[in-house]
Amino acid sequence: MQHILSQSTHCIAVFLLCIIYTLFGPVFIQEPDDTIFALDSDEKKVTMNCEARGNPQPTYRWTVNGTELDLSTGFRYSLTDGSLVITDPREETDSGRYQCQASNSLGSVLSREALLQFAYLGNFSNRTRGAVSVREGQGVVLMCSPPPHSPEITYSWVFNEFPSFVAEDSRRFVSQETGNLYISKVQPSDVGSYICLVKNMATGSRALSPPTPLTLRTDGIMGEYEPKIEVHFPQTVMAAKGLTVRLECFALGNPVPTITWRKLNGNIPKKARLRKSQAVLEIPNIQLDDSGSYECKAENYRGGNAFRGQLQVYTYPQWTSVINDTRLDSGEELQWECKATGRPRPLYRWLRNGTPLFPQSRVEMVNGELIIRAVRPTDSGMYQCVAENKYGAIYSSAELRILASAPTFQSSVVRLVATLGKDVSLECKPRASPKPTITWRKGDRTLLLRNNSLRIVNATRADEGTYVCRAENQFGVTEMTTVLMVKEAMRVELSPARVEVTVGESVVLSCKAIHDPSLDVVFLWMHNRQPLSFHQGGGHFEYIQTQSSNADLMIRNILLKHAGRYGCRAQTSGDTVFAEAELLVRGPPGPPGIVIVEEITDTTATLSWSRGMDNHSPISSYNLQARSPFSLGWQTVRTDPERVIGDMESAVAVDLNPWVEYEFRVVAINAIGTGDPSAPSRVVRTKEAGMTPPGPETPLGRSQLHMFLLVVLQK
Known part of the structure; x- marks a missing residue:
């Protein structure tokens, strides 16, 4: 009865841990954007979007200008999922900065602030x-x-x-x-x-x-009078990076003044544009190096007038390093750091569950870094790093989860088979937080261990028995039992170890495992260290198991690609053994290498090539072939020497026709058969030697002679 209760408690603990690990705090999918609402719009409501995912499902609150909205006070405010809907919006009460807060049982996060403005024209x-x-x-x-x-x-x-x-x-x-x-x-x-x-x-x-x-x-x-500047840009112009800046400058005067522009500490950007009146300097996609002092000058022959102002470019904060979800054991130290760029340089602050976090005895915050020493379960929650300058703020969110649980094992009893004379490790990996203390014992003996694992070197029969792993932390204690059996080492015999076959033949490789009869054995066949797929082998491979300890591989109608090393892997619960055999496949030669035309005359072509694969049967001879516009496909040509033997890599094609374009290729022959031809050579033309027509006994033949005469008549 006690054993049944222990098993039930274990199952409940594992189930609860699974639930805990699927829970997570709110993460924004959509945050509110700056919105401009037209008062004369036919649409009588405005929506500020907000949506977050989380488990449990998040709930939502909204603030406007830092004050929480009471959604129960009137019909004008309502929530659709997490989005805030304002019916009959009013400028005097609804203008301002809105922020959404998403919360569940694991914590809260704040969205970025969004500005709601009202558009009108009186x-x-x-x-x-x-x-x-x-x-x-x-x-x-x-x-x-x-x-x-x-x-x-x-x-x-x-x-x-x-x-x-x-x-x-x-x-x-x-x-x-x-x-x-x-x-x-x-x-x-x-x-x-x-x-x-x-x-x-x-x-x-x-x-x-x-x-x-x-x-x-x-x-x-x-x-006539000298210019007087009536319109000019401010003495200090602040502009956001990436926007277009317009600097105005216009003067009254008689004669009409001429407006010119310059940058005091450099050149005016090439991308800058001047309006037709010269009164507006427009700089698109402004960048940091566009900052500086700009001067406009109005001149006529009566005099001149100038104005100078400073253009300063600012940038909103942008993240270069953010924080990520973190799980820590109770008592460990948290170190988070977030970094952002911006001009002016951003300042940092931290939020925990939507409220400001302040330095304490365990909590330290310096330049975007947060350190919490000796974390506790109460430190769990949603944290946000906020980087902000005077032009905007950005939020990086992460969940901190402090783990605290008694040790549990996936299984309370493990059976393990070791091989006689080999090393074996008994694993002890409970799920627990904080990390538990591990001890091993066999009977009444406590055993030394390394990294929570018990290692037995050169196992013998005396090592068989029951081993108990005990895991303990401040939240509880549990044990796992490993039953160790030591068996004789397995041997594998693969025959034949080396075999030669010809393309089209069949062969059987036999694999036999000698092992402890109490253990089941599983076989796996491999080709060049890759598992064989019997379903995708085109019917060439068949797996045959005549006995529980024997497995044969039949290879039918062998192809050249089947050559290589065949491995048999036999595996029991205590041992894995691998053996290999070599299969050589004889076949027709492979195609020779590229054919090069080294010299050409009116009736001959000197050809060279490189040897191809002989496929385990020596090349006995080569056949040289040619193709021309007058031939019916590829035809064998006469050569010098008359027979091109297998160790040659050049020959002369003879009895060719003058002033004809030819391509050449080479075919290798061995005792098995004729191989595939080489790739064609480049097209070459034989030299001119009068218009002597080819004779009927030449490689072109009688039909080609008729075609040649037709060409002569056309000329």
Whole structure:
């Protein structure tokens, strides 16, 4: 009864461990993104996405601007799985930074923060705008005064009536920073009505300002004056790496000023573009080395004016090293490190289950490194390293699991067979945390061990018996029994050890195992150390087992590729023995090597080649063959010497026809048969020797003679 209870307890422990090892903390599949919601949208709700996997299934909470959302207070907030749905969103209450928290019984993680903005474009004031009156030649600025809006808008100006837009040139400029229209030197053609048109980039909606009349004064013409810069970029421009930067610079003056740009500490990037008006320097895909001091200069012959500003490129944090899930035994030390790049350089902070982690007696945090000494089960949970600078934050998440369990074995009794005279190791590998203390005993004797394994050198019959492994830690103790039997070594006889056959014949290899009769033996046949597949051998191989200790391999209708070494591996529960035999296969020769035409005359070709495989039967002779446009396929040619014997690697093809293109190949012959031909030589043409037609006894034959005469008649 006690044995049954012990077995039941063991099964329950293993089952519980399996469940524990399939549990895992939340891992985000989808995190919320920055969102712009158009107030005039037909869709009356906005969704902030959040989804995590975990076991148990995670639950979700949301915060906005650091304050937890109470989803029970009204109908406007609801969850779809983990995503937050805001119905009838309102700018005054719903704008801000949103963060999702996913939790289960193993811990909590925070998503990145996502900004929710509202897009809208108000209307211009209906108040009539007064006329702007200037002298001819004077500069002027027409104010746009845009309506309330979010986010960015673009500006353009309509002249007199839609769709006649003001075209920018060296004299006129529309600033996308202020929205104002700048005319450096007014001309009579500029007199008229001006309307500012704004467009919301997010919604596409537009709005038109009331007209602003521009008139000319009648008290004279404005004299010439030096440039005055009215539009310029900020003294410090901050730009994110990879974006496009636009630097504006425009001046009033008479004559119309010329705008030029330069970079004080280097050259302006080659990728930079200038607008037609020269008033905008545009740098796409900005990089760190584009930083520096930029200067715009406005000049006419009356003088000049310059402005300088600093362009600084920043980068969001990016991971170069992250943390990973970790399992530790109770009492061990945790060392995690995360590293990120960014400009400015990121700072680091740590979260545990979504709340800040602070230094303590066991906890140390320095420059992205977290150390927890002598970990405890209460340290288990979800941890996050946060790298952040003033432009953004990134999160790396990992689960820390502190293992604490009593020792358990997969099996309480193991039976092991050793071979007489050989070494054997008795393994003791319980599952436990922390690592248990291992002791071995046989009867009343306690045995020494190495790495928890008991090693017996040169096993004898006296080593047979029952061995007990005991595993113990602070959570419990358990034992495993190994029953060791020592058997005679097995021998394998494979015959014949070496055999020669001819292609098409059959052979039987016999494998016999001499072993302890109490043990079952299993055979495996191999060809060149690779297991034989009897189902894919094309019917050439058959496995025959006449007795439990004998296994034969029959090879039928042998091919050249079947040559090699055949191995028989016999295996019992206590021993494995391997023996090999060599099979030589005689067959027709392989193809000779590449044929080279070394010399060509009007009727001869000197050929050379390299020997191919003789396939265990010496090459007796070679047959030289040729092909031309006048031959019916490949034909044997006469040679010098007349018989090309097997140890030769060159010969002369004779009785060829002049001024004919030939290819040559060589075929090897041995006692088994004729082999495959070599690859054809390159095409060569015999020398010209008049138009003497080939005779009927030449290699071309009578039919080729007829074809040759036809060619002559055509010429």
